[in-house]
Amino acid sequence: MSSQGAGTAEAADLEAFRRQAADWLEANCPPEMRRPVRSEEDYCWGGRNAQFQSDAQRLWLERMGAQGWTVPTWPKAYGGGGLSKAQAKVLQEEMARLGCRPALWSFGIWMLGPALLRYGSEAQKKEHLPRIARGEIRWCQGYSEPNSGSDLASLATRAEDKGDHFLVTGQKVWTSYADKADWIFCLVRTDASAPKHLGISFLLFDMATPGVSTRPILLISGKSPFCETFFDNVKVPAQNLVGERNKGWEVAKYLLAHERDMISGLGDRASRKGLGQMAADAIGLDGVGRLDDPGLRARIAQFEVDEAAFAALAQRASALARAGQGQLDPAFSSVLKYYGAELNKRRLELRMALEGADGLEWEGERSGDGAIARAWLRTKANSIEGGTSEVQLNIISKRLLNLPGA
């Protein structure tokens, strides 16, 4: 009886919060920020050298940051909104209903933040989390190296312990937006004699520190979202070590699970126009209303079955994660990462097929400078970045299926 009463009170509180959130969003979200995102250029990444597309974009970030709603569930003490999961869901629903764009895109929010909340010292949380929340510092991830891709733990960038500081020397690769980032969270080797997983530490440092340099990598899509990053005797204060020395692999794995969640989300965007509809527009229908290409029609339908089932799985996984009590193995993120990445690749393969020759244009206004072709090529990295599909299958074999020797 009492729990039912509590449930009713809770529901009433949530409804009050919904009205309050809706009012605030109505009053504070500029109209320009309530139009659908047209391209990647519409995303706001913040940072010291943030290039705002418009005053509206800057204002929206400032207001959301001050409210702590860029990171609704983080504690208020660290710049968050201090909302419960249920309230955060309500906020998300209201933002979706009003068409509000996310105010900030940030590796700090998706990746570093959760790791700092779990492994960071109080001083580190106080220093970094509020700046992430307000979009003042843009972060990049120093994980992969030229000789450490899937075998990430073999990384060779070394950090010498000099007492009050570390001296970092080495090279990272595939560092997303390193040339635009202010700070880096970086995996370094602090013990060369220990087994490979047990000699790694997790460091934070300013990309403006002497000895750091970056070089963008031109990809097959013609774009350069990734860089090579070089460290030449970079001095990093000792207090910038996250967690214990030589125990950085634990932090790294925790963070990778969050990255996988992010990439797996690529295959699940309910708001998108269906491929079948796109094909109908591009190719046309036959006399009985079927796509005028039976083979492609069947392939698209098979894809849409998997896409719908995957969306349901993502929804189910997040419900299980919310329920807690060990109902969802953390390694399940590998299922979502693997399938989401493969699905997104299939989606863009089909998109290219339905566009025909139109999809082949690389430059010019008609094709938005080859937007589809570039997006198609970009998806090829989905099954490589954040751990390849093969690595995800290894993790599933070992952690979820308990197969021997995996």
Next chain:
Amino acid sequence: MALVLNEEQTMLRDSARNFLGSEAPVAHLRALRDARDAKGFSPALWQRCAEMGFAGVLVPEASGGLGLTLTDAVVIAEEIGRTLAPLPFLSSAVMGALTLSAAAGSPAAKHWLPQIAAGTAVVALAVDEMARHRPASIATKAAAQGGGLRIDGEKVLVLDGHVADLLIVAARSQSAPGGICLAAVDPKAAGVEIERTAMVDAHNAARVRLSGVEVGADGLIADGASGAALLEEVLDKARVVIAAMLLGAGEEAFQRTLTYLKERQQFGRRIGEFQALQHRASMLFCELELTRAAVLRAAQLCDEGADGKARAAAASVAKAKGCQSAGLAVQEGVQMHGGIGMTDAFEMGFFMKRVRVLQELLGDASFHEDRLATLSGY
């Protein structure tokens, strides 16, 4: 929509799993098959299932059932799929109960629903007329005759048709173009000819010929456009239940294969150490997890009273996905077991045969992919 089971459903699943695991393991199906059992199922076992609530899960409480949701039925169906128990669950407790419940005030419903729930009568729905599932092309005729109906036509793949106490026949309505007449037909009535068909999976089905069969006015369950709508709804819900059976069978075949990968030694090590097999097992695991989510989504959408198009799309996604993933599970099951997987003494073959039949029932993957495309306007 939560896409997870609640506490009661988890308990229902556990009790169904325990009961069927001990009372109706695959050996039960094998025994009926080897004995060439005339009925092809065990009425005594079905009685006990009724006591567990399986038979009346979808029958309204007022008619002696439990009046539970499709999600509850799906929970039971998955467990039946797991042990391949040849029970009249899909025919009678799902399709029969759902059709009659829609006309709960009719004389047929009043008479038969309590008996379905008690497990004392089997009701079979006769839809298909050709080798492929084409419910839009039903040709069986129901003509008005003296206040009642006269039915002519031929039905195939009527599940549990040869042991049914009542047949519900879907016929082309004469009252409205595009309409469907659903009529309660006594299997012993003059002009009804029933031929049991021995199936590859040792489950029950029959061919039914109807020649000038007379049905009284009280045998009319639904007609015209509303009859067509009811049939669509019943078929969609049954497709979700079949998808759950596919999931159960696929999941069990997968678990048995996984166990084998951890035991079988070749080249001086367990074959589950080979990455070629690990990756295939992991991919299959992903497909089965997607299937589970798709089945739950479709069932919960039906329980929320989703409209025709949303319900149809979700049911087709679940059925298509079930066909695909369970099909993969039994193929990998036989392949990864090697030679022993090909023997009749081993049970993997039973799963392969049953899945093949479930794939075909109420539309295979191609049927549902085509339907999804049509529903989506391409």
